[in-house]
Amino acid sequence: MASSKESRSWQLWAFALIVPVFTAGWLNHPPYAMADFATYEFSASDESRQLDDVPLFEQQFASSDLDEFVHSPSVTALPDGDLLTVWFAGSREGAADVDIRAARYDALSGQWGAETALVDRETTRRSVGKPIRKLGNPVIALAPDERLWLFYVSVSVGGWAGSAINVMVSEDLGESWSKPRQLVTSPFVNISTLVRTSPVFHADGSIGLPVYHEFLGKFPEYLYLDAQGRIKDKFRIADGDNSLQPTxxxxxxxxxxxxxxxxxxxxxxxxxxxxxxxKTWLPEWPVTPWNPNASLAAVKSHRGSLLVAQNNLVDGRFRLTLDEADVDLVAWSMVAEVDASPDPEGDAIPRHLYEPMLETNFLSSSGSARRKLVDEYLKKLDRRMCKNNLCDFQYEYPSLIRAGDGRYHLVYVWNNSFIKHVAFNSAWVEAQL
Amino acid sequence: MIFLSLQAYLTFSLTLFLLLPLGALSRNRRLGVLAGLTVLGMLPLIQGMSLAGYLRGVTDDLACTSMVWLIAGALMRLGFISAWSRPRLMQLWICFAIAGALLFPAAMGVGMIDTYGWGFTPRPMLVGVAAVTLLMVFIRNAPGALLLLAASGAFVLDVKPSDNYWDYLLDPFIFLYSVGALAFTGVSWIASRKVRIARPISAMDGSLGKTDPAGRSNA
Incomplete structure (x- = not known):
């Protein structure tokens, strides 16, 4: 009898709790209306509009460190015409000494400043309260409310498939940054979500972050965050095990x-x-360009078409081209070859022949500020480019944006050694067609 | 020293406390062991990271249901509460095994439906979990009602870094534990049935086809 009374008592307590708990849960989580994509007006000043009648194509190195392996750059435009680019650098990809680097482009001088370490393994470890084995894939973007967002991956256990995404935000255009915090994006001990490509923004300032999984499958998703960086929803772009890094x-x-x-x-x-x-995506389909399992970047052009920076190759990453496609992705054409190995097949080149080629390539690529580094760099030819006295040219991992003044900025990895910045305008694109 | 959340320290100390063989230790000594494990989990090791932090690197933050289950398990080991009955445990295992089967394969990319995404817009899930909680109350499964209420209350209070309701309800460990417990129970049941079936057959050995004195045949 006492047991029956006890049972009725806890049942009454449970009923009394169920109603407020689940009602509060219901009220705290109303459905949201997903805003449309933000559309941008490109407003060139009179001066730059006059200049933009003249084809412009400039190239220089954004990074300056000579020793380290660099990878996976991302670039964003700041309100005053400056640029900020981020990448990861260290003794090799996945090494414990890899950190996230940044450099700022001064629009007035037309030069990239010194590179700085933005965040490292130790800072991430202390902030997220987990052991961190390695960092990678930083992505930077300026939101419509002029907050700068930095996303990057970190790995606590295993390889890149064990990645989680970290986020930092700057309220002062990159002068100072919040501590990193980890986004929880997977129910499987929060592993296997990576970021590589730039976010897009919605009209209300919410953020669409393209991400991908590579644990059991390889598939892309669209992570939808509010303007404060909290996850609102997640949508699958494709399933299966054959697609990554959506741009x-x-x-x-x-x-x-x-x-x-x-x-x-x-x-x-x-x-x-x-x-x-x-929210929903058509089933993925293959389009004309080749892709050798390499990252690519795209932006809407002044012509209403897509400009795509990619390694349009069956194998290797020895040539980076700028291609144009209509928005239905049916008609493709090459706009220009941005960088390419002197060997048309991308075959490895004996070191004694490679060195003078690399020197020429360096001098044409580096820009005036970094040109003086050539001799020191050539002394350090190492496994980033050469193995067994055979050397490769590699141009990969592009990030492409169109700035507020209508100019295009492309950054990519130059021979695993430098982050190269290429700027061009609409007139240059038109002149190539 | 890197400070972690209370949950991280509790996860470390409670997990080890439940795994360690404690023999016939008195309650006070068991409390001492638990306190010692908590201190051990907090001690800074290499570059300030504690053992609790290293464990968190592997497990991430456990679901609230797992935390409540761990706490309840520790209270049982300390003799403060009695063990949950087998039928109630079985109901919980079934509940978490079904939830995990619904969540994990789809979240890992099997097909275009991402069940994990449901946890970001959780109203339908809240209705479903409220119904299961009510069911637990009706069938007098107090542990089940406690786990689901605690997890949902924590979700309302936003106590975890996750914005997803699933992360409060389920993690791979409670899922694997439930599946493992069900599998073990199933195998034990099958084995015990085999023994039960085998016994009458062996008892009948040699009697098949014989007629008993009353003239009845078992053929």
Whole structure:
């Protein structure tokens, strides 16, 4: 009898708690309305508009360290015309000494400043309260409210498949940054979500972050965050085990194209389209350009088409081209070869022949500020480029944006050694066609 | 020294406390062991990271249901509460095994439906979990009601870094534990049935086809 009374008592308590707890949960989590993609007006000043009648193509190194392996750059434009680029650098990819570097481009002088370490393994470890084995893939973007967002991956256990995404924000255009915090994006001990490509913004300032998984499958997703960086939702772009690193280009408020790195058998770029601002995506399909399992970047051009920076190759990353596609991704054409190995097949070159080629390439690529580094750099030819006295040219991992003044900025990895910045304008694009 | 959340330290000390063989130690000594494990988990090792931090690197933050289960398990080992009955445990294992089967394969990329995404817009899930909690109350499964209420209350209070309701309800460890416990129970049940079936057959050995004195045949 006493047991029955006790049972009724806890049941009454449970009923009394269930109603407020679940009602509060319901009220705290109302459905949200997903805003359309933000659309940008490009407002060149009179002066730059006059200049933009003249084709402009400039190139220089954004990074300056000579010793380290550099990888995975990302660039964003700041309100005053400056640029900020981030990348990761260390003794090799995945090494414990890798940190996230940054450099700022001064629009007045037209030069990149000194590179600085933005965040390292130790800072991440202390902030997120986990052991951190390695860092990688930083992505930077300026939100419409002029907050700078930095996303990067860290690994506590295992390889890159064990990655989680960290986020930092700057309220003062990169002068100071918040502590890193980890986004929880997976129920499986929060592993296997990576970021590589630039976020897009929605009209209300919310953030669309293209991410991908590479644990059991390889597939892309669209992570939807509010303007404060809290996750609101997540949408699958594709499933399976053959696509990575979506680069997303909004075409209008509802429509966007995603181009995907091919990680499967068919060596073509994969593509898909959303018509509802990122919630649902068409089944992915292969498009014309080749993709040797390499990252690519795209932006909507002044012509309404897509400009795509990519390694349009079956194998290797020895040539980086700028290509144009219509927004239906049917018609593709090459705009220009941005950088390429002197060997048309990308074959390895004996070191004694390679060195003078690399020197020429360095001098044409580095810009005036970094040109003086050439001799010291050539003394340090190492496994970043050469193995067994055979050396390669590699141009990979592009990040492409169109700044507020309408100019295009492309950054990519130059021979594993430098982050190279290429700036061009609409007139230059038109002159190539 | 790197300070972690209370949850990280508790995860370390409670897990080890439940795994360690404590023999016939008195309650006070068991409390001492638990306190010692908590201190051990907090001690800074290499570059300030504690053992609790290293464990968190592998497990991330456990779900609230797992935390409540760990705390309840520790209280049982200390003799403060009685052990949960087998039928109630079985109901919980089934509940978490089904939830995990719904969540993990889809979240890991099997198909275009991402069940993990449901946890970011959780109203339908809240209705479902409220219904399961009510069911637990009706079938008098107090531990089940406690786990689900605690997890949902923590979600309302936003106590974890995650914005996803699933992360409060389920993690791979409670799922694997439930699946493992169900599998073990199933194998034990099958084995015990085999023994039960085998016994009458062996008892009947040699009697098949014989007619008993009353003239009845078992053929």
């Amino acid at each position: 997303i280009v909004p075409i209008d408020g509802k429509r966007a194209v995603a181009l995907l790195r091919q990680a499967g058998e068919n060596p073509h770029v994969l593509a898909t389209i959303t018509e509802d601002a990122g």
